[in-house]
Amino acid sequence: MKYIEEFQDPALARRLLDDIHATVTRPWALMEVCGGQTHTIIRHGIDQLLPEQVELIHGPGCPVCVTPLEVIDKALEIASRPDVIFCSFGDMLRVPGTGRDLFQVRSEGGDVRVVYSPLDALRIAQENPKHQVVFFGIGFETTAPPNAMTVHQAKKLDIPNFSLLVSHVRVPPAIEAIMQSPSCRVQGFLAAGHVCSVMGVREYPELAARHRVPIVVTGFEPLDILEGVRRAVRQLERGEHTVDNAYARAVRPEGNPAALAMLEDVFEVTDRAWRGIGVIPDSGWRLSERYRDFDAEHRFSVTGINTREPAECRSGEVLQGLLKPHECEAFGTLCTPRSPLGATMVSSEGACAAYYLYRRLELGTVPAAKTAATAPTAASAPLEASPVV
Amino acid sequence: MCLAVPGRVLDIGEKDGTRMATVDFGGVQKEVCLEYLPDLQVGEYAIVHVGFALQRLDEESAKQTLELFAQLGMLQEEFGDPWEQAAAAGGDPWPFAHDPDLEPGPAPALAAPQEEVQP
Numbered sequence A: 001m002k003y004i005e006e007f008q009d010p011a012l013a014r015r016l017l018d019d020i021h022a023t024v025t026r027p028w029a030l031m032e033v034c035g036g037q038t039h040t041i042i043r044h045g046i047d048q049l050l051p052e053q054v055e056l057i058h059g060p061g062c063p064v065c066v067t068p069l070e071v072i073d074k075a076l077e078i079a080s081r082p083d084v085i086f087c088s089f090g091d092m093l094r095v096p097g098t099g100r101d102l103f104q105v106r107s108e109g110g111d112v113r114v115v116y117s118p119l120d121a122l123r124i125a126q127e128n129p130k131h132q133v134v135f136f137g138i139g140f141e142t143t144a145p146p147n148a149m150t151v152h153q154a155k156k157l158d159i160p161n162f163s164l165l166v167s168h169v170r171v172p173p174a175i176e177a178i179m180q181s182p183s184c185r186v187q188g189f190l191a192a193g194h195v196c197s198v199m200g201v202r203e204y205p206e207l208a209a210r211h212r213v214p215i216v217v218t219g220f221e222p223l224d225i226l227e228g229v230r231r232a233v234r235q236l237e238r239g240e241h242t243v244d245n246a247y248a249r250a251v252r253p254e255g256n257p258a259a260l261a262m263l264e265d266v267f268e269v270t271d272r273a274w275r276g277i278g279v280i281p282d283s284g285w286r287l288s289e290r291y292r293d294f295d296a297e298h299r300f301s302v303t304g305i306n307t308r309e310p311a312e313c314r315s316g317e318v319l320q321g322l323l324k325p326h327e328c329e330a331f332g333t334l335c336t337p338r339s340p341l342g343a344t345m346v347s348s349e350g351a352c353a354a355y356y357l358y359r360r361l362e363l364g365t366v367p368a369a370k371t372a373a374t375a376p377t378a379a380s381a382p383l384e385a386s387p388v389v
Numbered sequence B: 001m002c003l004a005v006p007g008r009v010l011d012i013g014e015k016d017g018t019r020m021a022t023v024d025f026g027g028v029q030k031e032v033c034l035e036y037l038p039d040l041q042v043g044e045y046a047i048v049h050v051g052f053a054l055q056r057l058d059e060e061s062a063k064q065t066l067e068l069f070a071q072l073g074m075l076q077e078e079f080g081d082p083w084e085q086a087a088a089a090g091g092d093p094w095p096f097a098h099d100p101d102l103e104p105g106p107a108p109a110l111a112a113p114q115e116e117v118q119p
């Protein structure tokens, strides 16, 4: 119970925990889909506060982690071209491609820029008409609408030197893939709250019914996670499997209709490869026919890509909840945020990074002499051990 | 990146035919697109992700979340200098160090010189 005083409302956290402890009679395995939730869980030791019977399994919900190596390599190749200004969110800077990352491309003279919003990349395109400006469009259903709007604007304002390198992914097909895996142990899901802010919950009732799993829409703060777990455990104990919204302050059942309409206009559903997992049918978006001109993959023919995944990295299993990060042989030794083998170690939402930041000392993966200087606390990790954000 | 941060609308205007706002995130101000929440008004709070307001939020929960994010250093992660953070995470100095075997010379030309440079 060592972290409970750090909760925003420790008394409420205690009540929620007491209720979970009182409700649970059997072992249950819940998957939190979103990497942001994984970080909250590990940072606050929520998994350790829960009854032993309740296991939290970390899901694939980190867009940086699941972006396929091949797409990263394409990004690196495009970003190295002399006439290109390559714009990206900061999270992608140190995600390893085959042999290097965007950070290195910039140090070698590539014009790589970090933007806060995709609209910033569009502005850069307006200001640099002689350059090709490419924006790295990754992310789940939360990031896809902003990127869709940006492409829509590029078309409307006729900005021909802007394009999007698209690698968008969708959550429900990933849930489906996880449930279909023969080694799946997941009995309930904490669904990613902000994805549902956009999409609403319409995709979930059918999934919940068919796989007989409760799906609880859950926020990102420590108390949100506890409430999500409490509601999921209640359902499981009662033999129920419905969709429940525990994040009503930010999620309306219908989602955001304006964003949904834009998604439908700009993107179309496609099969997509997930790094470490493989192709999941219908799990991604690409630009629809009308916007194909703004697709960087069409504009730049990238050839000769020869991807090499490090053999030691088991992030595919980590992303599917089959392996905990510290069970990977390379964790904390061959693979650290300074020299990551997999994206799950660099991303601010990656499960390996979460364990490295907040758990490594307890897991004994660090030589004792080093722990005093580098010990991160739950509330403030030292910058030198921070993952890329 | 998937983190969405609540912010308060300070003013609303139009740019290139698009509804835009200045939004305050616990002291940091950013330009935010309102096209997905077209009826959001000055003074209201919304969840903002990569420069787009995605859903309304009531004032109390917005303030609580902002306070928590500030405590946990997550606002710094979201709005701080990403190059510095990437450099620190990788153990590399920033700006990019010279190769010690080469003549000392000016640092490689950086694409965005307006970014803060740390010694």
Ligand code: SF4
Pocket (backbone or CB within 6 Å): A312, A313, A314, A315, A316, A318, A325, A328, A329, A330, A331, A332, A335, A336, A340, A341, A342, A343, A344, A345, A352
């Ligand atoms: S610890 Fe490193 S090598 Fe192991 S799965 Fe995670 S990212 Fe891959």
